[in-house]
Amino acid sequence: MQDVLIRNGTLLDPVTGDVRRADIIIRNGIITAVGEQLPSSGLTPYDAAGKFVSPGWIDMHVHLREPGLEYKETIASGCRAAAFGGFTEVACLPNTEPPIDSAEVILAIQSRAQGLPVNVYPIACVSKGRKGRELAPLFELKTCGAVAFSDDGSPVQSGHLMRRALEYASMLDRPIVNHMEDLHMGPKGHMHEGAVSARLGVPPVPALSEESMLARDLLLAELTGGHLHVAHISTSKSVALVRQAKASGVPVTAEACTHHFALTDLAVEESGFSTQTKMHPPLRSQADTDAIKEGLEDGTIDAICTDHAPHAAFEKNVEFTAAPFGIIGLESAWGLIGRHLVAEQHLDVAAAVHKVCVAPRKILRLPVPEIREGAHANLTIFDATTKWTFAARHIRSKSSNTPFLGARMTGKAWAIYNNGQLVDNGD
Amino acid sequence: MPATQQETATQWPHRHLLGLAGCNAAEVSLILETAKEFRAVLERPIRRVPTLRGITICNLFFEPSTRTRLSFELAEKRLSADIVNFSSKGSSVSKGESLLDTARNIEAMKVDMVVVRHRSPGVPHFLGRSTRAQIINAGDGQHEHPTQALLDLFTLYEHHRDLRGLRIAIVGDIVHSRVARSNILGLRMLGAHVTVCGPPTLLPHRADALGVRVTHRLDEALEGCDVVMALRMQLERQNLSLIPSIREYHALYGIRPDHLRRNVDMLVMHPGPVNRGVELASEVVDHERSIILDQVTNGVAVRMAVLYLLATAEQRGW
Numbered sequence: 001m002q003d004v005l006i007r008n009g010t011l012l013d014p015v016t017g018d019v020r021r022a023d024i025i026i027r028n029g030i031i032t033a034v035g036e037q038l039p040s041s042g043l044t045p046y047d048a049a050g051k052f053v054s055p056g057w058i059d060m061h062v063h064l065r066e067p068g069l070e071y072k073e074t075i076a077s078g079c080r081a082a083a084f085g086g087f088t089e090v091a092c093l094p095n096t097e098p099p100i101d102s103a104e105v106i107l108a109i110q111s112r113a114q115g116l117p118v119n120v121y122p123i124a125c126v127s128k129g130r131k132g133r134e135l136a137p138l139f140e141l142k143t144c145g146a147v148a149f150s151d152d153g154s155p156v157q158s159g160h161l162m163r164r165a166l167e168y169a170s171m172l173d174r175p176i177v178n179h180m181e182d183l184h185m186g187p188k189g190h191m192h193e194g195a196v197s198a199r200l201g202v203p204p205v206p207a208l209s210e211e212s213m214l215a216r217d218l219l220l221a222e223l224t225g226g227h228l229h230v231a232h233i234s235t236s237k238s239v240a241l242v243r244q245a246k247a248s249g250v251p252v253t254a255e256a257c258t259h260h261f262a263l264t265d266l267a268v269e270e271s272g273f274s275t276q277t278k279m280h281p282p283l284r285s286q287a288d289t290d291a292i293k294e295g296l297e298d299g300t301i302d303a304i305c306t307d308h309a310p311h312a313a314f315e316k317n318v319e320f321t322a323a324p325f326g327i328i329g330l331e332s333a334w335g336l337i338g339r340h341l342v343a344e345q346h347l348d349v350a351a352a353v354h355k356v357c358v359a360p361r362k363i364l365r366l367p368v369p370e371i372r373e374g375a376h377a378n379l380t381i382f383d384a385t386t387k388w389t390f391a392a393r394h395i396r397s398k399s400s401n402t403p404f405l406g407a408r409m410t411g412k413a414w415a416i417y418n419n420g421q422l423v424d425n426g427d
Numbered sequence: 428m429p430a431t432q433q434e435t436a437t438q439w440p441h442r443h444l445l446g447l448a449g450c451n452a453a454e455v456s457l458i459l460e461t462a463k464e465f466r467a468v469l470e471r472p473i474r475r476v477p478t479l480r481g482i483t484i485c486n487l488f489f490e491p492s493t494r495t496r497l498s499f500e501l502a503e504k505r506l507s508a509d510i511v512n513f514s515s516k517g518s519s520v521s522k523g524e525s526l527l528d529t530a531r532n533i534e535a536m537k538v539d540m541v542v543v544r545h546r547s548p549g550v551p552h553f554l555g556r557s558t559r560a561q562i563i564n565a566g567d568g569q570h571e572h573p574t575q576a577l578l579d580l581f582t583l584y585e586h587h588r589d590l591r592g593l594r595i596a597i598v599g600d601i602v603h604s605r606v607a608r609s610n611i612l613g614l615r616m617l618g619a620h621v622t623v624c625g626p627p628t629l630l631p632h633r634a635d636a637l638g639v640r641v642t643h644r645l646d647e648a649l650e651g652c653d654v655v656m657a658l659r660m661q662l663e664r665q666n667l668s669l670i671p672s673i674r675e676y677h678a679l680y681g682i683r684p685d686h687l688r689r690n691v692d693m694l695v696m697h698p699g700p701v702n703r704g705v706e707l708a709s710e711v712v713d714h715e716r717s718i719i720l721d722q723v724t725n726g727v728a729v730r731m732a733v734l735y736l737l738a739t740a741e742q743r744g745w
Binding site (some may be wrong): 039178187193194196197198199200201202203204206272273317318319320322395 | 445448525526527545546547548549550552553555556567568569570571603605608631632633634635636637668713
């Protein structure tokens with residue numbers, strides 16, 4: 001346990017937007033004092049002058065790859081990446097090997113995450129083996145600690161199963177997270193269908209495959225009253241559908257990935273078919289990117305996530321159509337939020353933090369950490385103004401599949417404190 | 428003989444030929460002007476020059492090809508290059524070796540240039556980034572086939588002094604066609620007006636983004652048209668619900684003798700191999716205004732020009 005004094009920080013309450021200057025003393029992982037000019041005797045000082053201190057952040061959509069795919073990422077390396085990104089907690093998706101469809105796998109993940117400065121919350125499968133046929137034991141999974149249910153990359157195609165999942169999960173007060181994709185909408189595509197795919201001759205993924213599945217699921221959520229959470233929303237029509245559904249009281253929430261507001265499909269062309277621009281859902285058009293920002297601004301999109309998806313270099317270093325989908329995102333998340341949302345004035349700092357701190361926890365029914373005497377210390381120290389360039393030395397993940405090497409970032413996560421540990425990212 | 432009315436570049440500025448997307452009109456004209464000289468070489472009794480002596484070229488074909496590969500090989504031989512051939516059905520991945528490893532192995536054999544054909548778009552770009560060899564794109568998926576477009580442009584200049592204002596119709600399976608994509612780029616660069624024509628199922632969703640006129644009616648496409656380029660119809664497309672049947676395709680989009688009668692100056696081109704009776708009626712293939720075999724002849728000269736220009740660019744150093 002590191003006993004620390006965080007000095008001269010600006011405490012930010014992401015719910016009210018209130019800020020105040022205060023020192024924080026943490027002993028044995030517990031906040032023992034919050035106030036001005038606190039004594040530093042026997043404490044490791046951390047100078048937070050010019051920086052914000054907020055409740056710790058959570059990325060609700062990451063792939064930690066363990067168990068089974070440890071050559072891409074482990075829980076430990078993924079959590080190091082999270083800490084660098086300012087995240088004290090992550091929710092991990094169930095496309096591991098074996099998938100998270102049994103109590104044993106949840107317990108194994110929890111035991112691997114023991115003692116880390118980042119908390120790991122498993123999102124378990126909707127269906128056994130993520131095969132989309134029979135319901136996984138949702139009650140047992142929830143009892144062990146599953147915060148939500150998702151078949152992620154193998155989205156639930158059967159409307160019947162999706163209905164039953166939403167009904168059953170509503171009893172358990174847990175959301176169903178669906179990766180919106182109608183797999184029957186077209187042959188396997190590799191980038192967004194639009195002007196750029198027309199030029200490049202890359203087999204496309206139509207926006208419609210996301211939107212039509214989303215429309216189905218919104219109707220099912222309305223019918224069943226089950227909480228539908230839209231994973232990585234990416235198109236302008238999807239944003240409009242969620243906006244309309246929310247207005248009519250459908251129990252739906254949504255998240256957007258950092259790359260879906262930071263890049264467009266032009267990146268595929270400009271990078272000369274770099275596989276670091278290949279992800280699912282794909283990078284979309286400028287109009288879609290604008291709609292994502294608008295949706296974040298007006299609250300249609302509740303949360304910001306990364307869909308951190310590590311792949312080994314040898315897997316990505318192949319021809320475009322043979323490459324796996326996905327990029328890492330934890331380390332670059334806040335710098336992209338700062339550059340594309342805060343600096344562009346779509347969100348103020350408190351609203352941006354809300355989307356990586358408060359909103360995701362409401363969706364996952366997790367308590368939001370508090371900065372007050374007696375509370376478990378779980379906090380993030382950051383600013384929203386430092387300009388820096390993302391480089392290989394910032395990567396903590398085991399993989400380095402990112403299109404953002406060399407990209408300009410605005411705002412930096414300087415440190416986190418959680419589970420009695422201070423992780424200082426240095427400069 | 429072609430005499431392009433365009434401004435011509437004095438030297439070739441690129442390390443690779445990845446596609447026409449990275450080239451401008453002056454550079455395309457340079458290739459065509461250079462090809463003119465090689466076309467003359469091909470008319471001599473001894474059709475061989477020592478230009479690329481000592482240069483090793485690998486023809487790396489991951490997709491079956493007859494004419495493009497033969498044409499490149501002939502071009503390489505006429506320039507006295509040393510040639511190695513590598514061909515593999517399907518992707519290298521299915522053979523257990525990654526494309527990168529294949530390329531690095533070839534590089535380790537000290538190959539100077541790689542002519543590559545692959546089913547995946549962007550493979551030439553990938554190889555250009557990850558090996559030291561100079562790369563020539565001989566067809567990457569549905570993306571580009573720049574030397575085919577160049578030989579088509581060369582052939583057009585044999586019949587028209589200037590392509591500016593020329594009306595070209597490209598008919599057939601546009602969405603899956605790398606020939607169409609490269610030709611659209613080249614033709615537009617040189618000032619031609621391009622119309623693409625085919626059923627909506629065989630056009631890209633955003634065909635307008637290609638900068639062409641789009642029509643689904645063949646009559647409309649051929650009205651006032653100077654040259655029609657028919658594309659090869661992959662016969663298996665009818666199983667993918669892209670067209671109901673080959674018979675119906677021919678009825679709607681096949682070029683027939685009556686089209687040539689109605690349009691008395693219109694030339695007919697095709698990148699080959701032709702499905703007689705599908706995209707072109709058999710009589711049209713053999714018609715005096717069909718310039719399909721000229722395209723093939725010119726392919727060798729154009730590829731000689733590309734190889735030569737890339738080699739001289741390399742000698743200038745980077």
